[in-house]
Amino acid sequence: MKVVTLLMMFFSSFLVGEKTVSTGYQPGDKATDFKLKSVDGKQYSMANYKDAKGFIVVFTCNTCPFAVKYEDRINALAKKYKEKGYYLLAINPNDPAAQPDDTFELMQKKAKEKGFSFPYLVDEGQKIYPQYGATKTPHVFLLDKNLIVKYIGAIDDNTDDASAVKEKYLENAIAALEKGTEPSPVVTKAIGCSIKVKKKA
Amino acid sequence: MIKKAVHYLFVLLFVTFSVQAQEKVTVYDTYDDFAKNILIEDENIYVINFWATWCAPCIKELPYFEKLNAENKNVKVILVSLDSKKDLDKKLIPFIEKRKLKSKVLLLADKDYNSWLSKVDADWSGAIPATLLLNGKKKQFAERDFENFDELNQYVNSFINL
Numbered sequence: 069m070k071v072v073t074l075l076m077m078f079f080s081s082f083l084v085g086e087k088t089v090s091t092g093y094q095p096g097d098k099a100t101d102f103k104l105k106s107v108d109g110k111q112y113s114m115a116n117y118k119d120a121k122g123f124i125v126v127f128t129c130n131t132c133p134f135a136v137k138y139e140d141r142i143n144a145l146a147k148k149y150k151e152k153g154y155y156l157l158a159i160n161p162n163d164p165a166a167q168p169d170d171t172f173e174l175m176q177k178k179a180k181e182k183g184f185s186f187p188y189l190v191d192e193g194q195k196i197y198p199q200y201g202a203t204k205t206p207h208v209f210l211l212d213k214n215l216i217v218k219y220i221g222a223i224d225d226n227t228d229d230a231s232a233v234k235e236k237y238l239e240n241a242i243a244a245l246e247k248g249t250e251p252s253p254v255v256t257k258a259i260g261c262s263i264k265v266k267k268k269a
Numbered sequence: 270m271i272k273k274a275v276h277y278l279f280v281l282l283f284v285t286f287s288v289q290a291q292e293k294v295t296v297y298d299t300y301d302d303f304a305k306n307i308l309i310e311d312e313n314i315y316v317i318n319f320w321a322t323w324c325a326p327c328i329k330e331l332p333y334f335e336k337l338n339a340e341n342k343n344v345k346v347i348l349v350s351l352d353s354k355k356d357l358d359k360k361l362i363p364f365i366e367k368r369k370l371k372s373k374v375l376l377l378a379d380k381d382y383n384s385w386l387s388k389v390d391a392d393w394s395g396a397i398p399a400t401l402l403l404n405g406k407k408k409q410f411a412e413r414d415f416e417n418f419d420e421l422n423q424y425v426n427s428f429i430n431l
Contacts, residue, residue, distance in 0.1 A: 133323040203412065204396035222395075225381055228353055237383075257386040259351055262326060262396040267416065 092201005095254045099125070099215045102196045104159065104189035107172075107179040112157060112187045114215065121153035122218070122245055124238065125209040127202040129162050130178045131169040132261035135205045137227050139182055142206070145223070145238065146186035154242055156186045161197035161205070167264035197263060204260030210241050210251070218245055221256030293365055296354060296376045300385035303377050307347060308403060314344045314429055315403040319377075319389075321351045322360045326414045327398040331368070333418040337425065338372040344425060346372040351397065354378040402428045 093099055103113045114123055126142055128135045146156035162170040172190055179188045191197050200209055201220075210219035219241035224233040241251035297303035307317070318334050320327035331348070338346035348370065352361050357376055365374055379385055386393050390410035393399060402409040402425065409428050415421040 203394040207394075222383060225383060227382075228380060253383070256383040257393070257395045258382040259321075259386075259395045259397060261324060262398070262412075262414070264326075 092199070092203075093209065093217045093220065095217050095220060097217050099209065099211050099217050100196070100199050101215060102159075102189075104191065104196065105172075106187040106189050107176040107184070108187075110187075112189055114155075114157070114211075117155050119153060120155055121213050122155075122242070123211040123215070124149065124154055124156040124242075125200070125211060126156060126158045127161050127197055127200070127205055127207040127209075127263070128158050129160050129167070129170050129205045129261070130174050131167075132205045134227050134258075134260050138206050138223055141223060141230055143182060143185055146184075149242065150185070152242075152246075157189060158184070158186055159189045159191050159196060161191045161194060161202055162264040163194055163266045166266040170264070194263075194265065202263065204262055206260060208238055210238060210245070212245060219251045219254055221253075222258035225256075227258065294350075294357065294361060294374055294376050296357065296378055298354075298378050300377065300379045300388060303349075303375075303379070304388065307349075307375070310403070310405050312405065314425070315401075316344055316346045316425055317349060317401040317403060318346065319349050319351060319397050319399045319401075321397060322356070322364045323352070324397050330398060330415050330421070331370070333415055333421045335370065335372055336418050337421060341422070341425070343429065348372050348374045350374060350376045352376060404429070407431060 101114045103111050106112050114120070117123070124145065128138070128142065142156065142158065149156060160170055160175055164171040175188055175190065178184075202209075206223065208219070208221060208223055209217055212218050219238065221237060223236075223238045224230075225235045225237065226233045237253065237256045241254075244251040295306075297306070307315075309315070316334065316337060318327075318330075320331065322328070334346050334348065337344055350361055354376065361374075361376060364370075382395060386395050389399075389401060393410065393412055396412050398414045399410070399412045407428075409431075411424075415424065
């Protein structure tokens with residue numbers, strides 16, 4: 069009886085583990101660089117930014133309501149921090165076969181309509197987001213110039229209302245980086261849309 | 270006189286119906302308030318699904334939860350909406366009425382996600398749908414969706430038999 073119970077626990081933990089254990093980056097890990105196509109048709113890599121002090125990698129998409137609520141804030145952050153040497157790169161991780169709102173053409177349309185001041189990249193073949201461990205949109209990773217992960221999570225603490233934000237997690241983390249200290253909090257959580265993957269038949 | 274009575278009757282009916290609609294959805298402004306009232310450790314098996322009206326994969330799997338609630342008498346399904354409070358009358362209640370949802374629906378309006386997501390489960394990054402199973406001290410959480418009813422039913426049954 070005991071053996072059966074143990075076996076069941078073993079197998080069920082295996083089943084659950086497969087689905088939930090996150091294998092992405094933790095703060096302190098070195099992030100992978102990438103070469104991804106942007107809405108302007110050009111390829112972008114972090115290695116191309118020779119003068120960078122850091123990178124803001126934002127996994128986002130066209131229509132997730134929480135991503136849409138952050139569009140203007142992401143655009144403002146990109147403009148503000150580009151001047152300080154921190155480059156914002158947005159990556160759309162959704163498979164357009166699973167989420168038809170996220171085709172390359174619709175990404176181009178979105179970028180044009182919203183006047184995106186940053187590269188809006190396609191995660192072609194969905195190879196990059198699993199390495200980072202992004203699970204949702206929006207999902208932010210702050211990297212230093214050596215691509216060491218310094219902060220993971222939300223942009224701030226109020227999705228609904230930019231004017232009611234009490235804590236600007238991402239900006240505080242960049243400020244800490246500037247001062248040479250460690251961000252606190254180093255990881256935050258927020259609700260977002262799950263990343264869309266085409267189900268295997 | 271009759272006209273007046275009919276008028277009152279209509280007012281009464283209207284009030285009754287609007288109260289009913291309101292009663293369908295309890296709003297919890299803080300996570301702690303929600304946890305105290307909903308995350309109860311007793312003999313029941315609670316299937317607590319976190320969703321929102323704007324979340325397409327959540328809406329897709331709602332019928333499976335409805336079926337589970339109807340067919341498995343041992344299980345109590347609770348649908349925790351993470352919609353905005355301002356969308357309660359505009360979106361959530363019309364959605365519940367249109368879909369004729371029978372499971373208990375409530376609105377968790379605590380927007381300080383970073384303060385409470387880890388309390389539900391340390392591994393929850395915040396993607397929805399996500400589902401918490403609760404039975405006494407036994408607890409299981411998954412940040413995932415379910416492809417069909419059988420998948421959900423098997424998942425819940427294996428938890429019950431743990």
